[in-house]
Amino acid sequence: xxxRPWGRTALIGTAVFVGIALSACSANGQSATTASPxxxxxxxxxxxxxxxxxxxxxxxxxxxxxxxxxxYVTRQLVDSLLYQNPKTNDLEPWLATSWTAxxxxxxxxxxxxxxxxxxDGTPLTAAAVKATFDDIVAAGPKSQAVSSLVGYRQTxxxxxxxxxxxxxxxxxxxxxxxxSVALGIVGASTIATPYDDRATGKAVxxxxxxxxxxxTKNVATKLAKRTGYAWxxxxxxxxxxxxxxxxxxxxxxxxxxxxxxxxxxQVDVIGGVQPVDVDSIAASGFPLIDRGNPGVSFGEYFxxxxxxxxxxxxxxxxxxxxxxxxxxxxxLNDTFAVGTSVLAKTTPGWADESSYFAFDTAKASSLxxxxxxxxxxxxxRAKDGTRLSLVVNWITNFGPNQTSLELLQQQLKKxxxxxxLQGGDVPSFLERQKSGDFDISWQNLSRxxxxxxxxxxxxxxxxxxxISDPTLEALLQKQLASGDATARNAVLADIQKRIAExxxxxxxxELTSIIAEQPNVNGVSxxxxxxxxxxxxxxxxxxx
Amino acid sequence: MSRYIAxxxxxxxxxxWAAYTVSFLVLYALPGDPxxxxxxxxxxxxxxxxxxxxxxxxxxxxxxxxxxxxxLGALLRGDLGTSLPTGRPVAELIGEAIPSxxxxxxxxxxxxxxxxxxxxxxATFTRHRGLGQLLLALPPxxxxxPGFWFALLLIQWFSFGIPLxxxxxxxxxASVVLPAITLALPTGATIAQLLSKSLVTTLREPYIDxxxxxxxxxxxxxxxxxxxxxxLPALTxxxxxxxxxxxxxxxxxxxxxxxxxxxxxxxxxxxxDIPVVQGIVLFAAAVFVVTNLLVDLVYxxxxxxxxxxxxxxxxxxxxxxxxxxx
Numbered sequence: 001x002x003x004r005p006w007g008r009t010a011l012i013g014t015a016v017f018v019g020i021a022l023s024a025c026s027a028n029g030q031s032a033t034t035a036s037p038x039x040x041x042x043x044x045x046x047x048x049x050x051x052x053x054x055x056x057x058x059x060x061x062x063x064x065x066x067x068x069x070x071x072y073v074t075r076q077l078v079d080s081l082l083y084q085n086p087k088t089n090d091l092e093p094w095l096a097t098s099w100t101a102x103x104x105x106x107x108x109x110x111x112x113x114x115x116x117x118x119x120d121g122t123p124l125t126a127a128a129v130k131a132t133f134d135d136i137v138a139a140g141p142k143s144q145a146v147s148s149l150v151g152y153r154q155t156x157x158x159x160x161x162x163x164x165x166x167x168x169x170x171x172x173x174x175x176x177x178x179x180s181v182a183l184g185i186v187g188a189s190t191i192a193t194p195y196d197d198r199a200t201g202k203a204v205x206x207x208x209x210x211x212x213x214x215x216t217k218n219v220a221t222k223l224a225k226r227t228g229y230a231w232x233x234x235x236x237x238x239x240x241x242x243x244x245x246x247x248x249x250x251x252x253x254x255x256x257x258x259x260x261x262x263x264x265x266q267v268d269v270i271g272g273v274q275p276v277d278v279d280s281i282a283a284s285g286f287p288l289i290d291r292g293n294p295g296v297s298f299g300e301y302f303x304x305x306x307x308x309x310x311x312x313x314x315x316x317x318x319x320x321x322x323x324x325x326x327x328x329x330x331x332l333n334d335t336f337a338v339g340t341s342v343l344a345k346t347t348p349g350w351a352d353e354s355s356y357f358a359f360d361t362a363k364a365s366s367l368x369x370x371x372x373x374x375x376x377x378x379x380x381r382a383k384d385g386t387r388l389s390l391v392v393n394w395i396t397n398f399g400p401n402q403t404s405l406e407l408l409q410q411q412l413k414k415x416x417x418x419x420x421l422q423g424g425d426v427p428s429f430l431e432r433q434k435s436g437d438f439d440i441s442w443q444n445l446s447r448x449x450x451x452x453x454x455x456x457x458x459x460x461x462x463x464x465x466x467i468s469d470p471t472l473e474a475l476l477q478k479q480l481a482s483g484d485a486t487a488r489n490a491v492l493a494d495i496q497k498r499i500a501e502x503x504x505x506x507x508x509x510e511l512t513s514i515i516a517e518q519p520n521v522n523g524v525s526x527x528x529x530x531x532x533x534x535x536x537x538x539x540x541x542x543x544x
Numbered sequence: 545m546s547r548y549i550a551x552x553x554x555x556x557x558x559x560x561w562a563a564y565t566v567s568f569l570v571l572y573a574l575p576g577d578p579x580x581x582x583x584x585x586x587x588x589x590x591x592x593x594x595x596x597x598x599x600x601x602x603x604x605x606x607x608x609x610x611x612x613x614x615x616l617g618a619l620l621r622g623d624l625g626t627s628l629p630t631g632r633p634v635a636e637l638i639g640e641a642i643p644s645x646x647x648x649x650x651x652x653x654x655x656x657x658x659x660x661x662x663x664x665x666x667a668t669f670t671r672h673r674g675l676g677q678l679l680l681a682l683p684p685x686x687x688x689x690p691g692f693w694f695a696l697l698l699i700q701w702f703s704f705g706i707p708l709x710x711x712x713x714x715x716x717x718a719s720v721v722l723p724a725i726t727l728a729l730p731t732g733a734t735i736a737q738l739l740s741k742s743l744v745t746t747l748r749e750p751y752i753d754x755x756x757x758x759x760x761x762x763x764x765x766x767x768x769x770x771x772x773x774x775x776l777p778a779l780t781x782x783x784x785x786x787x788x789x790x791x792x793x794x795x796x797x798x799x800x801x802x803x804x805x806x807x808x809x810x811x812x813x814x815x816x817d818i819p820v821v822q823g824i825v826l827f828a829a830a831v832f833v834v835t836n837l838l839v840d841l842v843y844x845x846x847x848x849x850x851x852x853x854x855x856x857x858x859x860x861x862x863x864x865x866x867x868x869x870x
Contacts (some may be wrong), residue, residue: 196631429574
């Protein structure tokens, strides 16, 4: 009885919905300018509202919050020793004016900038740097930064402005790590507060361009300009205080509401733009800012301890049966790059290995034929009574994952490989990773340093892929012991080649961070970690 | 009477204990390791020894029975524990979330009663059969519409389309309106369904004929004679309605970006923040128990046929059939 009225209501509702959406689009399309005026004089003052998807949970810069959204906020509160330039991936001075590493990457010396003060007025000294790092090591896994300090021995305050960080085992990734928010330097009063009591941010004292004005859980975090700030990294393009008076990070969990808030003019900037919304936002004239995430790309990671995929021929066949470009074009869009190596292009030390992953179903079929996998009645291959059927472990937290994997399922079926998708939330994904009940893992990990290869593929780390390859392991440890960046990049290239030729991983696409803004917003950019950079140079021009 | 209340309170404690115990077992049976989640999903470099330290700090290394007894002991002292990721007391997290939820739940309930009740009255009052049928067809739609979709439509129309209300936040009365309407939809539909069914039954009772015969007008028959009796079954489902409002806040508060119990619940479940989830379960159970107790105590005042008997099973007899159609 209720089907007819319901169907009609839905129809009318949808029609009105679409109508309003269209009218909103056209109205905005007219008013939007194609590009923001270049070389305009920045406006000093103004308030910026920025919608993010999750509550920061913990405003302690080195604590574990809710990932990107937390770091968008804490990046404004603390500065780092070094700045990783997102254009070049090179390290540049920030709180440290110069730095050196010894040959085996076990000791790093930083000379601190003069005249820097924390927001409570205390000066930045070598002792503060030492206290920050010691505090992280003491916090252990409660701190997201602890994995950047593996092998940490001590920090020595050589003099008031020189600090030496010593490791018992090489840690060539450390200079890049210092540029992260998690290793941002905090003041003595923060350290004096117990680690568990810093989540609300009241105790967080940094040297950053903004200070915390208020934090309301699940609502908003309001930041106010720090007067007298004058030590922004050169590449950010603003030397003095921030132009904006305040920045409010508003928590808006629902992506459609974030997009609507932007297009209806209720907010200035939105984070976490979904791939499906990119085209409509761009068509309405709102500028998008995107950057591929550095780190290991999304793709098929093999659990090589499983009988079927322990055979390299099967892994190689899957590589040639996977049409990464089609997956990108269908499930995502142009802002996402097709994977070319286990490392994403934006990662320091990236090398192109795409020749290993050419889409070629004929080659895939002949490899499987040669390995003895014969097509069965239903088209799926089998060998000695074993079906060529594989389990894929994946996380449901990124919308396009499902579409990507369903497409992959069809692609692999064409060459006679069956995959079953076992998706779940983060806890169940981690649980299956631990138990090893999967053949392929669909995953990625963002980090602005090639050492991410070691944490993912080393048999000495958590080794969820059950890899045992002495050649690879030696290379993974060698990159960590190369203090010289050029020498290290050569080792990183060797690692990528090894992983590609052994088909331990097949890259499909590079995750991309996307934010969108009002046309009158200027100077908002993404950093080398593809998260929001410092907002010192951000400003709003008068609306039209 | 006091003996009855004492018995009911004892029962209430039993319900709370059962809710706590079941939720404890369910949460610990879930796949996943709270310590690993605390370290973050990207923490591939964290050693087993470091995870063990973390488990020890939160008492997660102890046998399940010991953890259960310790938690229960703390609970008896009024300590709900602390949230794992933020280190803040659970009571504080829930306490600060209540006012915001109460705002939308109160207005939502008011709208549900007014619109749902009004619809039931109009549907049974009208002489026009077609109109009556149409009005009676509305509540099932209200129950069936997904709250998530309805909330997005409201935002699209009345915030992005015509800028009447803010799409996000909890500043001022305007921000309460759309979330309250979202919450009121399924609740109002439930009330309308129940009350219209009950009204139809009541209007066929012989005493209604008597009222007509004595010369009462249609309005008086409907409101004074029929509604008073017909409203009683609706009262029995107050507990259900309160539950519906509470569970509705998870979706409503997420879509409207409001702080509150629903958001606290959603975040805590996603992070396997066990102490917070248990705190919420206890809170919800307490609300249920108190609501039902109040309804049972109020009942005899409204319906003289119902007597809370001494020395007998503390059960309330309902005269009319409660239309628990859902």
